Amino acid sequence: MTDLILTTFDWVPEMPRGYVRDLRVRWALEEAGLPYRVESVPFRTRGVEHFSHQPFGQVPWLTDGDRSIFESGAILLHLGERSDALMPADPRRRGEVIEWLFAALNSVEMASLPWSLYRFAGDTEDTPGRQGLERFLAARLQHLESVLGGREWLAGGFSIADIAMADVLRLIDRFDGLVDSPACRDYVARATARPAFVKAHADQLAHFAAAD
């Protein structure tokens, strides 16, 4: 089997630790039991080599043989195609996983990550744009709450869609945004109790702590 290499930053500040996106990839690799190793690039100076792998200067990227893959969504889909533990082979079930993978990233995170920037900045100004952003996230969570109230995982068994969605919801929860969404909170608790998440999370914290 080809060696898989996950590349992330060598160090990040305290605040994002445990939430850097290499977590999604670590988690998937652990769920699938695929062997991999972790390499680092400098957080403070991002050179031409970095941008050649990740055009926005972010992390992670995954090296699989002679391919280098960026975007955590694309990496999850790539790994899903390598392991039944991450995505079923049946075309209909596979299609449902892909829908929910995009939903996590483009329907929920598109509302929640900008919202979290305000919480991160400690910004409490109640302006019309801010109200729009709050309503945007609240509407998405309200509908997701209905979905998660009726099922254990998004698309049949646990899949890459749950890795993406649970990680998106974790960041909302960190800023107390799931107070009115008990089914979403229960879902995050179920997902983060999985041994693969626990190991991935501990490994990310240890990786950054080692560089302090």
Add this chain to the structure above:
Amino acid sequence: MTDLILTTFDWVPEMPRGYVRDLRVRWALEEAGLPYRVESVPFRTRGVEHFSHQPFGQVPWLTDGDRSIFESGAILLHLGERSDALMPADPRRRGEVIEWLFAALNSVEMASLPWSLYRFAGDTEDTPGRQGLERFLAARLQHLESVLGGREWLAGGFSIADIAMADVLRLIDRFDGLVDSPACRDYVARATARPAFVKAHADQLAHFAAAD
């Protein structure tokens, strides 16, 4: 060949016309020359049947035989797998298209759509959170500008990645957010000059105008 059915709203207010997400699907279907028909659901009252197809109460969804697919990203990927005009079959090239599809939706639109909510609201308050959102979008556009300065399309020939990215950039441009990004503006001009875009855009405007 199976009949493809694209479902969108029966009517929307003036403001979003020309920018409703069924455009991405119309555009892909026109590029691929796949026959399809358009059906409508009420904009004002969204019932149980609507949520059974699109759990966030949004549009579009695509019906392909006995499958119903939501999330424009998932629909584009589904259509890409049906047509070489939208995504090459070669695994490496296909992988690059998928990376850029996710980049459009999760690296650029995640910054730009919330930003556009402020412009839409006419909100000019300069708060710390707002500054964070402006910096978030500016950084993504700066890196995308470098990429698009050196190539015609994102991943080899024109693909579903360009449909997603050009449509994301169009909305930024509408609110004058591409003033400092000439390569992005040129790219939008190239993409929207394609006959398939022109027809898709005209068809969307006509669809909503017919309901006035």
